Amino acid sequence: MPDVAHNNTITFPDGQSSWSALLKNADARIGEPDRFDGQRVVFVVDSMQQAFGAIIYGLTHGLDYGVVERHRVSPEVAGRFAENGVTLFDWAAVTVMGDAQHAGDTLEPGRVTVLTSGTTGLLKLIPHSWDTLNTFDRVAELPANTWFLPYQIGSYAWFQMVALGLFKPGQNLVCGDFNDLAASFETALHTGQITAISSTPTFWRHALMNIGFDLIQSAPLTSISMGGEIVDQAILDELGGIFPQAKIRHIYASSEAGAAIVVTDGKAGFDAKLTDPARAIGVKVEEDRLYIRSPYSNKADASGWVDTGDLVERRGDRFLFCGRAGNTMINVGGQKAFPPDIEAYLNAHPNVVWSQVTARRAPLMGNLPVAKVVLTKGADTTTAERDLTEYCSKGLAEYAVPRMWEFLDSVPMRASLKS
Amino acid sequence: MERQEILDTMNLVMTNKGREPITDETVATRDANFRSLDFSEVALRIETKLGRELTFDAAAMRNIDTVKDVLDFFEKATA
Numbered sequence: 001m002p003d004v005a006h007n008n009t010i011t012f013p014d015g016q017s018s019w020s021a022l023l024k025n026a027d028a029r030i031g032e033p034d035r036f037d038g039q040r041v042v043f044v045v046d047s048m049q050q051a052f053g054a055i056i057y058g059l060t061h062g063l064d065y066g067v068v069e070r071h072r073v074s075p076e077v078a079g080r081f082a083e084n085g086v087t088l089f090d091w092a093a094v095t096v097m098g099d100a101q102h103a104g105d106t107l108e109p110g111r112v113t114v115l116t117s118g119t120t121g122l123l124k125l126i127p128h129s130w131d132t133l134n135t136f137d138r139v140a141e142l143p144a145n146t147w148f149l150p151y152q153i154g155s156y157a158w159f160q161m162v163a164l165g166l167f168k169p170g171q172n173l174v175c176g177d178f179n180d181l182a183a184s185f186e187t188a189l190h191t192g193q194i195t196a197i198s199s200t201p202t203f204w205r206h207a208l209m210n211i212g213f214d215l216i217q218s219a220p221l222t223s224i225s226m227g228g229e230i231v232d233q234a235i236l237d238e239l240g241g242i243f244p245q246a247k248i249r250h251i252y253a254s255s256e257a258g259a260a261i262v263v264t265d266g267k268a269g270f271d272a273k274l275t276d277p278a279r280a281i282g283v284k285v286e287e288d289r290l291y292i293r294s295p296y297s298n299k300a301d302a303s304g305w306v307d308t309g310d311l312v313e314r315r316g317d318r319f320l321f322c323g324r325a326g327n328t329m330i331n332v333g334g335q336k337a338f339p340p341d342i343e344a345y346l347n348a349h350p351n352v353v354w355s356q357v358t359a360r361r362a363p364l365m366g367n368l369p370v371a372k373v374v375l376t377k378g379a380d381t382t383t384a385e386r387d388l389t390e391y392c393s394k395g396l397a398e399y400a401v402p403r404m405w406e407f408l409d410s411v412p413m414r415a416s417l418k419s
Numbered sequence: 420m421e422r423q424e425i426l427d428t429m430n431l432v433m434t435n436k437g438r439e440p441i442t443d444e445t446v447a448t449r450d451a452n453f454r455s456l457d458f459s460e461v462a463l464r465i466e467t468k469l470g471r472e473l474t475f476d477a478a479a480m481r482n483i484d485t486v487k488d489v490l491d492f493f494e495k496a497t498a
Contacts, residue, residue, distance in 0.1 A: 333455065363475050365459040389435045403460040404467070 001130050002137065004059070005169040012049045013177050013184065019056050019166065022049075026057035030094060033061035039087045040103040042066040042113060044073055048175040050091045051153045055162055058112075059130060064103065066113030066125075069153050073097075080123050086113070115154045126156070126256060132296045134163040135259040144170035145196040145223060148188050150181055150203055152415045157228060160259065161198055178415070182210040189219050196223035201235045202419040205354045206411040208238070209374065217242050227251040229418045230321045230340050233268040234347035240266055252321075257306040258296025268344070269312070269320035285312055289325060330357075333365040337400040342369060345395050346402075349388065351379040354411045356419060357402060371402035374411050381407055420465060420497040422490050428464050429489065432457050444487040451486055458489065465493060473497065 006020040041063060043054035051067045058065035066086075068077075073088065078098060081088055085106050088097040112133060114126040136142065147165070151158035165173040174194060177184035185207055188194050204226070208216065221243050226235070231250035239248055252261035252270070260281050263270050274283045282293030282305065290312050293304040312319040323340045330337040339357040346355040354374040359367040375384055385405045392401040412419050430440040433453065441451050448458075466473055473496045483489055 333459075360463060361472075362459045363462040363473065364455060364480065368456070368459055368463055370463075386435050386437075390437055393436065398454075398456060403456070404463060 002134070002167045004056070004166055005171070008165050008169065009172040010052055010165060011172070011174040012047070012052075013175070014049075017049070017052070022053050023056045023060055026053040029053070030057055030091075033057075033063060036061075036063055036065075036087075036089075038102055038104075038107060039100065040064040040085055040107055040111070040113070041087045041089050042068050042081060043089050043091045044068055044070050044097060045091045045153065046070050048153065048177075052162070054091055055166070059166070062109045064108050064111045064113075066115065067154050068115055072115075072123075072154075077123050080125075084125050086125070112159065114156050114159055116156060128156075128159070130163060130166075132258060133159045134167050135160055135253070135296050136164050136168055139168075142168055142171065143222070144172075146172045146174060146193045148176060148185060148194045148197045148199075149173045150176040150185065150197070150199050150417060152178060152417075155416060156253070157198070157417075160253070181413075181417075182207055186211045186215065189215050192218075192220065195220055196225075197221065198225040198227070200228040200417040201226055201231055202229065202354070202411060202413050203417045204235060204239060205374070205419075206413050209353055209377070209411060219243075221246045224248045225251055227253055228416065230323065230344075231268060232340075232344040232347050234344065234352075236266055236268060252290075252292075253296075254308060256297065257292040257308050258294040260292040260294045260296070267318065269315070269318040272314065272317050272319055275319075285314070285319060288313060288322070290319075330359040330367050330369050332367055332369065332399040335397070335399040337369050337397070339369070342371070342392070342396060342400055342402065345392065346371065346373065346388065349391055351376050351384070352388070354419065360404065362403075365399075368403040369400060370404040370406075372406045372408055374408050420469070420493065422494055425461075425465070425490050425493045425497075426486075428461050428468075429453065429457075429486070432460050432464070441486050444490060445485055447485050448483065448489060453486065453489070458483075461489075461493070465497060469497065 004019055007018055009016050009018050045051045045054055045067055054067045078088060082101055085101045085103045087101045090097050110129050112128045112130060114128050116124050116126055147161060149161050151161060164171050174188050222245060224239055224243060224246050227250060236248060248266060249262055249264045251259055253259035261270050261274060261283060275285060284291045288311050290308045290310045291305045292308055297306050309325050311322040311325050313322050321340060322338050342357040343355045346352050352373055353376055356372045357369050360370045362368040375381060384407060389401060433440055438452050462473065475496060479492055483492060
């Protein structure tokens, strides 16, 4: 594991700190780490500042640990932790919550527990270490950056960004406030210091609707990373137009497969050459299903491959993402319509900020595609349904044209920054 | 549901697709360019409006030939 970049700064809503200062405060608050002997502990925190304190404390003292926000700890979630032998520790009150659990043989010092609700909604504890979370370790030279950090505490994406700030000198973090992410992003942009951001397409669509265009365009961004959901050509083109100076990349990563595919050519999907077996990070596609073999993965079969459960489709010299296996295709009277394709087409319309296509049960055809759409400000909502139907009829198969439309006022965004 | 309301729903589907609205009940659905997908959409829109799923008589659905048949069908299904 590399050394901690102790002088990197972390900016919170109420001030700035460094890893050194955070460790000093954490040691003073929590005391000797032997109180956690024999325990797999998850620190329950109320703020980003507490979370960062817990991170550097656990890393420095080699704990088997993780962090979770207090509001996520329902009785069911607490039960889930207990089932896994996890002791919950209240960072603010400096005391164990509920009963201390004894990890016994399952204790793994150095393990970092990442939390994900995944697609099932059920909290999952994903075992990692700082080695598997430090996905930037292969980047030899990284220019100094100030990153806006929009992710939820304890998520895989959050840990990746924290690892970047921990181990890569010159990588400073500015934490977003999840109570009003757009407002905190706006505040951060006003400082003129944000040079990089890792987020999702939904985050950007949300920001572009809620923050003045001039302010966004004035940001001196040199590095934009996106992931977490399908990155379509429309958002790549839009950000490329706003930030011609920025290196825009989209990253395929998951909490189980790790970070595996980084695309920098400004195009959606990934180059089919990445499936070359000689590559260090393996990518293979079997029956349109994506498999990854990565040193950052935490779950693989005997041959090292992780079945991602994501579907891709070969188009020319690229593979495009088609969504998750099992819940992507809409069967319209025996014809297959794919929501990601329809959404990508809709998102390319100049009046569309965001779209989501789902199936509705319908007589005769079995299912019909229906769409939720957020229009650009000022777009004519009275003609939108007809205009978009006509637009889709020109570029999509008839069975793939959404049949009913719902127009939303804002981009819905979950805690994962996905929609 | 009133016959006129059903016809209005059919014509909303038609005009959204840039087609001429239907004015003659006796015309065949094929000649009016009213397709199976449109029939399914009209059913979905009616279900949404009524807030309940409709029960359809598959045999009656197979015998639909004219616009009048469609109107009769939905009139009966929503009764």
